Amino acid sequence: MPGFDTILYRKQGNIARITINRPEALNVYNIRMRDELFEILGAVKIDDEVRVVVVDGAGDKAFCAGADLSEFLTAPSQNEARMARFERDVWGRFLQLHQPVIAALHGYVIGSGIEIALCCDIRVASEDVRFRLPEPSLGILPAAGGTQTLPRAIGAGAALDMLLTNRWIDAAEAKRIGLINRVVPRVNLLPAVHELAERIASYDPQAVRFAKQAVIRGLDLPLLQGLDLERRLARLLTKTHRRSSPAPS
Amino acid sequence: MALAPLFASGASLARGAAELERLRQEIAWDREVRSIVVRGAGVFAPQDGAEASYVELLQSGLAEPPTPAAVLARFAVPTIAAIEADARGPGLELALGCDLRVCSETSRFAMDHLTRGELPMDGGIQRLARLVGRGTALSLILVPEALDADAARGIGLVHRIARGENPLQVAMALASAIGDLAPVAVRYTKEALLKGMDMSLEQGLRLEADLYFLLHGTSDRSHGITAFREKKPPEYEGR
Numbered sequence: 001m002p003g004f005d006t007i008l009y010r011k012q013g014n015i016a017r018i019t020i021n022r023p024e025a026l027n028v029y030n031i032r033m034r035d036e037l038f039e040i041l042g043a044v045k046i047d048d049e050v051r052v053v054v055v056d057g058a059g060d061k062a063f064c065a066g067a068d069l070s071e072f073l074t075a076p077s078q079n080e081a082r083m084a085r086f087e088r089d090v091w092g093r094f095l096q097l098h099q100p101v102i103a104a105l106h107g108y109v110i111g112s113g114i115e116i117a118l119c120c121d122i123r124v125a126s127e128d129v130r131f132r133l134p135e136p137s138l139g140i141l142p143a144a145g146g147t148q149t150l151p152r153a154i155g156a157g158a159a160l161d162m163l164l165t166n167r168w169i170d171a172a173e174a175k176r177i178g179l180i181n182r183v184v185p186r187v188n189l190l191p192a193v194h195e196l197a198e199r200i201a202s203y204d205p206q207a208v209r210f211a212k213q214a215v216i217r218g219l220d221l222p223l224l225q226g227l228d229l230e231r232r233l234a235r236l237l238t239k240t241h242r243r244s245s246p247a248p249s
Numbered sequence: 250m251a252l253a254p255l256f257a258s259g260a261s262l263a264r265g266a267a268e269l270e271r272l273r274q275e276i277a278w279d280r281e282v283r284s285i286v287v288r289g290a291g292v293f294a295p296q297d298g299a300e301a302s303y304v305e306l307l308q309s310g311l312a313e314p315p316t317p318a319a320v321l322a323r324f325a326v327p328t329i330a331a332i333e334a335d336a337r338g339p340g341l342e343l344a345l346g347c348d349l350r351v352c353s354e355t356s357r358f359a360m361d362h363l364t365r366g367e368l369p370m371d372g373g374i375q376r377l378a379r380l381v382g383r384g385t386a387l388s389l390i391l392v393p394e395a396l397d398a399d400a401a402r403g404i405g406l407v408h409r410i411a412r413g414e415n416p417l418q419v420a421m422a423l424a425s426a427i428g429d430l431a432p433v434a435v436r437y438t439k440e441a442l443l444k445g446m447d448m449s450l451e452q453g454l455r456l457e458a459d460l461y462f463l464l465h466g467t468s469d470r471s472h473g474i475t476a477f478r479e480k481k482p483p484e485y486e487g488r
Contacts, residue, residue: 069474069477072474073474081462082459086458095450137429138474138483139431139474140470143461147441148442148445148453149450150442152446152450156380156443157350157406157408160348163438164348164438166426
């Protein structure tokens with residue numbers, strides 16, 4: 001896809017890779033990036049060739065060091081800012097991808113950077129990763145889903161402990177509280193993520209999508225309804241398989 | 250905030266909860282209060298028989314009598330329990346009504362109501378399961394062994410262990426860190442997080458966005474962003 005300034009998009013086989021690409025500015029998130037992510041996520045969602053998505057950050061220093069504060073205080077009005085949030089709902093698009101998404105995290109992962117990582121399903125980080133949520137120290141809230149996705153990932157207690165203290169979290173603590181799933185040396189980060197992506201891409205794509213759907217949607221349901229959903233999806237999957245395999249002789 | 254002994258009788262429980270509620274209402278309007286450290290001699294580790302005060306209160310005929318942990322959980326500002334000794338039974342329920350928990354190296358934790366033939370009655374089962382997960386919560390309630398401080402931290406029941414200082418100092422340091430943040434943003438963060446956990450993700454995201462744009466109307470927000478750009482420490486007023 002041509003014409004992106006703030007992200008890179010590549011497809012390698014069944015694996016799509018979105019690279020946050022403003023290394024000169026520690027990959028901070030800005031309005032342009034919002035629009036480009038919104039466009040690419042819309043395309044990825046309906047691209048059946050894509051079985052796994054990898055999200056990483058360009059450059060040595062950061063996955064994403066937060067939002068571009070130079071663009072703050074520029075919204076025409078509170079109400080228009082709110083409308084833009086819902087009309088260009090990049091976070092909703094992110095969270096609604098059918099395909100599993102793997103984050104490859106290195107260096108600074110601050111504010112919106114953590115929230116982007118939390119829109120991903122599996123988080124792999126290099127040993128040098130450093131997390132921080134500075135929003136309440138700036139008079140704002142995380143508003144890319146962080147107040148919702150963070151406690152769902154690590155629990156309300158640990159989430160408040162991060163959000164209310166504005167401190168750095170290193171790889172070891174992030175692993176202990178469940179903010180990241182795996183830690184690898186920096187040189188191994190992309191190979192490890194690629195290997196994980198390849199493994200997921202090698203599985204039956206419909207089974208993978210259903211598994212993600214059952215987990216994500218099931219978490220929002222009472223247990224009994226979650227179990228129903230799981231059973232429905234399992235049955236649907238066996239039907240799909242029957243249709244696509246040759247008739248028994 | 251030092252709590253008086255709560256669990257002597259149904260009346261002391263009712264009185265304690267009512268005092269907490271008065272304080273809660275007062276603080277709701279007080280811009281100067283940015284967080285609360287909760288402590289009290291023995292209040293997190295009551296004598297056996299503390300459950301009897303709940304039974305007495307619940308049988309007193311009062312319609313929906315307020316209980317201390319329930320009131321604590323309704324504070325808009327962050328609450329930090331400074332657990333100087335152990336936390337067990339109804340005392341642990343009280344600590345679970347707070348947002349963050351600090352303990353000493355020798356603190357021990359037990360949800361041991363069942364050993365006395367009682368159940369948690371101040372939200373303990375619900376709060377524990379939401380905090381540490383249903384499997385761990387069930388095992389703590391059904392097999393009430395005491396956890397040491399490190400084990401409690403391992404399951405996320407405790408956030409800080411005071412090593413070489415007392416838990417109150419550590420809790421006060423946490424409170425002071427919270428005091429440096431923008432007060433309205435802190436209250437909204439707590440609200441978005443705790444209320445949002447009881448909603449579907451989609452509803453929670455909506456709540457977060459609505460609170461975020463409500464903050465656009467605060468002068469603290471422009472102070473914070475301007476101070477960051479000018480590399481100066483921000484000064485917040487809670488407006």
